[in-house]
Amino acid sequence: MLKDYFEKLYTGSQSDFFALADGAMDREERLFVVTANPEVMMIAQGDPALDAVLCAPSATIVPDGIGVVKAARGLGLELPGRVTGVELAWELIRHAGETGRRVYLYGAKEEVLQALAARVAREAPGALLVGAKNGYDHEDDEVFRDVLAQRPDVVLVALGVPRQELLIARWLERFDKGIFVGVGGSFDVLSGAKQRAPELFLRLNLEWLYRITKEPKRFGRFFRSNLHFLGKVRAIGRLDGR
Ligand code: UDP
Numbered sequence: 001m002l003k004d005y006f007e008k009l010y011t012g013s014q015s016d017f018f019a020l021a022d023g024a025m026d027r028e029e030r031l032f033v034v035t036a037n038p039e040v041m042m043i044a045q046g047d048p049a050l051d052a053v054l055c056a057p058s059a060t061i062v063p064d065g066i067g068v069v070k071a072a073r074g075l076g077l078e079l080p081g082r083v084t085g086v087e088l089a090w091e092l093i094r095h096a097g098e099t100g101r102r103v104y105l106y107g108a109k110e111e112v113l114q115a116l117a118a119r120v121a122r123e124a125p126g127a128l129l130v131g132a133k134n135g136y137d138h139e140d141d142e143v144f145r146d147v148l149a150q151r152p153d154v155v156l157v158a159l160g161v162p163r164q165e166l167l168i169a170r171w172l173e174r175f176d177k178g179i180f181v182g183v184g185g186s187f188d189v190l191s192g193a194k195q196r197a198p199e200l201f202l203r204l205n206l207e208w209l210y211r212i213t214k215e216p217k218r219f220g221r222f223f224r225s226n227l228h229f230l231g232k233v234r235a236i237g238r239l240d241g242r
Contacts, residue, residue, distance in 0.1 A: 003236050004055045005041055006072055010062045011079040014087065017062060021088065021179055022095040025153050028177040032058050032168055035085035035181065037065025038229035039222070040161050045232070050162040053169040062088070066205040067226055071233040086186045086196065092154045092179055097124025104147050107135035107158030108187035115191035135159045144171045155180045158187040 010017060024031040034040070034054060044050040053059055062083035063069045072079055096103050103120070105113060117132050130150040133143050135158060144167065147155055155178050157164040164182030172180065188194040196202075197210035212219050 001051070001055075002041060002045060002232050003239070005036065005044070005061055006075055006077065006236070006239055008055075008061055009036075009068070009072055009077065009079075010060060010083065011072070011077055013080045014083045017083045018088070018091045018095075021092060025092070025095060025101060025179050026099065028153070030058075030172070030175055030177055031060060031179045032172055033088065033179070033181045034059050034061045034165055035064035035083070035088065035183065036061050036068050038067040038071070039065075039225045041068070042225040042229050042232075043161055045228075047162055049166055053162075053165050056169070058172055059165075059169070066208065067229060071229070074233060075236060076238040085181065085183045086189050088181060089156050089183045089186045090190055092156070092181070093120055093124050093127055096154050097127040100126050100128065101153035102128045102130045102151065103154045103156075104131040104150055104152040105129070105156050105158070105187070106131070106133050106138075106143050106147070107156075107164065107183075108185075108191075109136065109193075110134040112187050112191045112193045115193060116187050119191060140167045141170075147171070148174055152178055154178065156183050156186070157181070158183045158185065160184055 021031060021033070044054050054061060063072060063079065064082060064085050066082060069079060069082055093103060105116065113132050113134050117129055120127055120129055130152050131146060148171065157168055161182065161184065168180045168182060185194065189196050197207040201207055201210045208222065212222060
């Protein structure tokens with residue numbers, strides 16, 4: 001349920017979360033991160049399988065969307081701001097580069113993936129890219145059999161919600177280490193294929209507006225899920241005990 005997602009939402013700063021995730025990588029622990037915006041939470045409301053994944057203790061939920069940050073504050077939680085999937089993905093690659101760790105990338109178009117692989121080689125040359133498979137020409141479980149065999153320290157899955165989360169959740173127990181993140185359209189941004197919102201939009205928490213102007217087809221989906229989300233969050237009232 002929606003309330004459960006907020007009960008377990010990460011409420012620290014983005015830099016604290018980076019330190020937490022990098023530390024988990026250093027200690028070879030297993031960590032599954034769900035980067036949540038209102039759309040993700042609303043999809044989970046209508047999808048029992050995704051709902052179960054979000055509620056499971058193995059999933060850590062971070063507030064990727066400003067809508068989630070604002071809703072959480074409305075529920076009485078104190079949190080400094082967003083923890084974005086795009087920035088988390090790059091931080092994990094960067095840290096893997098510094099510490100010589102193994103990275104597996106799955107998802108996005110082949111040319112996007114190749115551009116990102118080239119950027120990793122250039123800017124995080126210490127990272128060992130043990131797998132890079134596009135999200136269109138492969139079968140998910142087939143890819144994850146290979147992911148398992150490669151024993152990566154970082155696994156970034158860019159297939160969109162809920163496919164990426166359900167896939168990670170289905171396989172998670174079989175891994176004894178690895179930082180797993182469903183990163184949505186992040187490869188498109190990190191590769192340079194798509195531009196991220198200009199700094200001013202980011203500062204004013206208007207990245208969502210920028211994305212809608214770039215991709216107007218998102219508008220209907222965005223509007224509907226955010227309206228529903230607002231209504232449902234209001235119905236929760238306030239969270240006690242946090
Ligand atoms: N994608 C993919 N295979 C598919 C459908 C989508 O690899 O069959 C990729 C797509 O190229 C994009 C990402 O999944 O890089 C999803 O991006 P989108 O911005 O739609 O996801 P969101 O961030 O909104 O969840």
